[in-house]
Amino acid sequence: MSATTDPQATTSPSSNTPDATTGAVETASPVGAGDRLRRYGRTLHPVGLTLALLFFCWSMTPSLLPRAWYLQAVATGISVATGYGIGCLAAWLVRKCGFTVRHSERTRRIGWWTLLGLAVVAVPTFLVLGSWWQQIVRELAQAEPASRSYYLLVLALSLTVAIAILAIARAIRGGTNRLTALGLRYVPAPVARLASLVVVLVVSVLVVNGVVYQGVIGLANRSAAAADQSTAPDVTEPTATERSGSPASAEPWDSLGREGRTFVAGGPTPEQISAVTGRPAPMPIRVYAGREAAASVEGVADRVVAELERTGAFDRSVLAVATTTGRGWVNARVASSLEYVAGGDSAIASMQYSFLPSALSFVADRKTPPEAGRALFEAVSAAVDARPAESRPKLVVFGESLGSFGGQGAFSGAQDMLARTDGALWVGTPNFAPQWAQITADRDPGSPERLPVVDGGANVRFAAAAADLDLPAPWGTPRIVYWQHASDPITWWSFDLLLHKPDWLREPPGPDVDPGMRWIPFVTFWQVTMDMVFSADVPEGHGHTFGRDAVNMWAGILDPADWTAAQTEQVRAVVGGDQTEE
Incomplete structure (x- = not known):
């Protein structure tokens, strides 16, 4: 659904179409205070959203153990963000290979409404299925049944997690772009892009390791020593x-x-x-x-x-x-x-x-x-x-x-x-x-x-x-x-669950594992992590x-x-x- 647009369409105040170079939908002028969410939605890539919806559905499938609703929401939020990122990456690679598809305004609107319709049907359907699958897993693990109504909260929390991850990713991308612009004054473009990426990655690792990781572990060690x-x-x-x-x-x-x-x-x-x-x-x-x-x-x-x-x-x-x-x-x-x-x-x-x-x-x-x-x-x-x-x-x-x-x-x-x-x-x-x-x-x-x-x-x-x-x-x-x-x-x-199907999921499952469990790239990793x-x-x-x-x-x-x-x-x-x- 990634497409280029007509120049006149993108200058219209009521434009709601994807940008030709980024694949995202161009932001229109706000009409009122309630327009903020709509403006944010227009920055999202349609291919990324399509994959995000698919990963949302996959994340509801059963895994090894019953999960609390908030752990399900975290696994779902990370999966949604992963799907969105994969979709955006795929669209970017297609553009870099020189492939562009031009759609009329009518076709684009049909595409967006189709995606919205799929979401309206798929999201509640898989929330219900997910709560049902969790009850089956609870029975297999001989655990107490849980209220299925909590799954109403999964959507809200999972979207919060996904948006937070996306915000972090965009902040990193923004930092990289600014460093690249600065580097272009002194070095060729490929060198500037590579150098900016390396700098952002190094700084991110140092912050996570030095401030977050060491700080959290140090605090935990002191608390554990006291306990x-x-x-x-x-x-x-x-x-x-x-x-x-x-x-x-x-x-x-x-x-x-x-x-x-x-x-x-x-x-x-x-x-x-x-x-x-x-x-x-x-x-x-x-x-x-x-x-x-x-x-x-x-x-x-x-x-x-x-x-x-x-x-x-x-x-x-x-x-x-x-x-x-x-x-x-x-x-x-x-x-x-x-x-x-x-x-x-x-x-x-x-x-x-x-x-x-x-x-x-x-x-x-x-x-x-x-x-x-x-x-x-x-x-x-x-x-x-x-x-x-x-x-x-x-x-x-x-x-x-x-x-x-x-x-x-x-x-x-x-x-x-x-x-x-x-x-x-x-x-x-x-x-x-x-x-x-x-x-x-x-x-x-x-x-x-x-x-x-x-x-x-x-x-x-x-x-x-x-x-x-x-x-x-x-x-x-x-x-x-x-x-x-x-x-x-x-x-x-195992980290191998990200991209490789293990033998234990190729073979007949154990007596307390749902036969409906399937290996799904990225998704299974986060499911088992939450388990x-x-x-x-x-x-x-x-x-x-x-x-x-x-x-x-x-x-x-x-x-x-x-x-x-x-x-x-x-x-x-x-x-x-x-x-x-x-």
């Missing part, structure tokens, strides 16, 4: 010598951080474990060191090893190294399940490496988690190797989310894990974890990306639920389990919430000789319920 001094409700200082933070520990209670205090104060008692196993059980050992225990992650790891030595952890049958999320969180269900399956004859070593919650660590610091995971595992592994081979405990590793990413940082891949551990449980691994990505890419032909089969399941197995551990082939030792859900956006989010915000606020077994199946996972990995299915059900009843990182 780390608090203690969760009903969490009290342990008295058992087997726990860090106790009177016998070299790690003071106040130094462990909020999540560290919760970790060492929790877990099953010997009596609770005995009620399941029918045998006397020792007190499970939990050791931990806070972020400020030493100047470096290596120093913090050394303090954790000292706590292991103090508590006699190397004499237990199972020693687990747990890599935490950003501010030191360990999934209590995963930790407690290991202690039940091990009959209490276990020790778990962990440490804090940051004050930032996972969401901010995900954005601001992907370097420290693998450094911390490597430092802790190397320190513990060296202490285990220093003992006689016949008296060493089983050395296992685990981590969830950012902790899974960090924990795998100690290893080069699956073979390295198998060579240096007696088992591993990686939960909700982010897509950017290189070890997970390589193992997934090397899966057996024909196995799906959401649940890969590796070497027939000889040592490494992927599971969304307990039943997925059962494969026809024998399961050798050591055993590695990747526990992930088909509907978890943390696992499936991550509340990915842990769904019932266990979906999204990024991992619950009672932890018992089955540890029973499969440790494979204790006298463990029964009835005991698994007993523990599942005890550790049930939802717990997410605070």
